[in-house]
Each structure stands twice: as structure tokens, then as C-alpha cells.
Amino acid sequence: MTVEVSVRIAAPPGLVYSLVADLSRMHEWSPETTEVRWLDGATGPVVGARFRGSNRNGRRAWSTTCTILALDPPREIAWRVSAYGLRVSRWSYRVEPGDDGGTVLTESTDDERTSLLRLAAPAATGVSDRGEHNRRTMTETLERIRAAAEAGR
Template identity: 45%
Template sequence: MSPPSASVSIQIAAPPAVVYDLVTDITDMGDWNVECERARWVGPVREARPGARFRGHNRHGRRRWSTLCTVITAEPGRAFAYHVQAAGLIHVAVWRFGITPTETGCHVEQSTWTTRNPLMRVIGGLVTGVRDRVAHNEANMRRTLEGIKRVAERA
């Protein structure tokens, strides 16, 4: 895979399994994710495994939108990734959490790859109110990982 459009990492003093359980419990995603207010499973599969789908409901200021996500990687304690589509057919991005064990817990890296074509980048900016998606994602990813860290280290 090509280098990510944006990537941020953090050290978390919690076992990889705890962090993995947090990032794959998409129904609680709004508790620690900055832009995603809530998410819900779509279809018969209601757990993190390849092919499972969920709808994310997002917000930036007064602007709101939803996306359809399909899980592409679900490796317990190691990695969780999903492909994001807008309007059910427009490729938007791939998001991934990589979890690496350390002596004191784990190293967690959140990365994203933009898959929008140039026209959709402009339209996406108008819909979401975000002109510089890379800088916006990096700032949100830092806050998201700090939220995961707070929750994981309390567990």
C-alpha cells in the first residue's frame, strides 16, 4: 500500500487486546472519535470482521454527513481497517489502526489514505466544510488517539 495521506501514533499503557476491543466496538466510536458522532452496524454481521459494514454519522461544526464503511482488516490485538464510501458509492478513504505490543502496553498508529478523485476532494470539502482534509485529519487523529488512550488506560 502507498504511504498514508495522514498518520499519527501514540503510546498507550494498556494491553493490545483492550485497545483493539475499543477501536472495533464501533457503537461506542462517538465516545472517543472526534469527527464521528456515532456509528451502527449495517446488515447481518455485527462484529469486526472483513466484509462487515457500518454507517458512520459525522459532524464538523454545523455540517453533518454519513458514510458507509466496510471492514477490510480485523486482526485481534493487531489491526483494524475499513474502507469509507459517501453516498454508498463514492470512494472516500481507507482508515487503519495498527497496534504493536510494547513492554508497557502498546504503540497505536492511526492512518488514513485518501481515495477521492480530485473533483470529489473539492465536493467533499464543500459538504464537510473542511478545505485541508490532511491537516484536519491529523489534528483529529491526535485527539482521537488521546481519547482512546484515556479510555484504555482506565480499563
């Protein structure tokens, strides 16, 4: 399952990329992420760097280990999410120049869970329809990024 959401932003691509590539700010954008903490001495995104992503949905909280897979400033950043050593998903942000001098920002995720993880996930996260949940939270995330970029923050 792949979910992809895009938004037009009235701000230059370089600014938009700087916001999404600063993963330590993800808790400002995502309604589910509460913290991103770099691991193994990493201080920012480079291919192969790992970070812990902490998340919350209502009373349920969980964390995952993520690895940067692609970094192509100012066009793309992508990472793989894993839990208990198993692949969960691949996330990415693509930044493209818009026709009007602004930016088109696309967030996408590919579900890579095994059937066992798919069965266990609703109890752990409180989400029964991960595709629809991701579409809703991604839309909210992109709107928060749009507002910050257009305000120059």
C-alpha cells in the same frame, strides 16, 4: 495523501484492541464521528461487514458507508469509506506491543477521493485542508483512547 498518528499507551495491547475494534464506541473517541450503525444484519466487525458512519463538523453533518477490509485481532482493523458509491478513504488502527509492556497504537488514513469529491468535500464537511484536519482529529481520537485504556474502561 496518507496521514498517520501514533500514541504510546500504558495498557496491554489486548485491551487497546478491544476499544478500537468496538466501532460502536467511535463517537466516544472521535471528535467528528457521532454514530456508527451496523448494516445488513451485521452486529460487529467481520471482513466484508458494512456500517454507516455519521459525522459532524460544526453545523455540517454527513454520513458514509464503510466496509471492513481487514480484521486481525489483536493487531489490526481497517475499513474503506465510500460516499455515493465512490471511494473516499481507507482507515486503520494498528496495535503493537510496546517495549515497556504497554502498547503503541497507530491510526492511519489514505485519501482515495476522486478530484470531483475533493472539490465537493469542503462545502459538505466544512474542511478545506483534509490532511491537517485529519492529523488534528486523529491526535485527539488517540488521546481519548489512551485515557480510556489507561483507566481500564
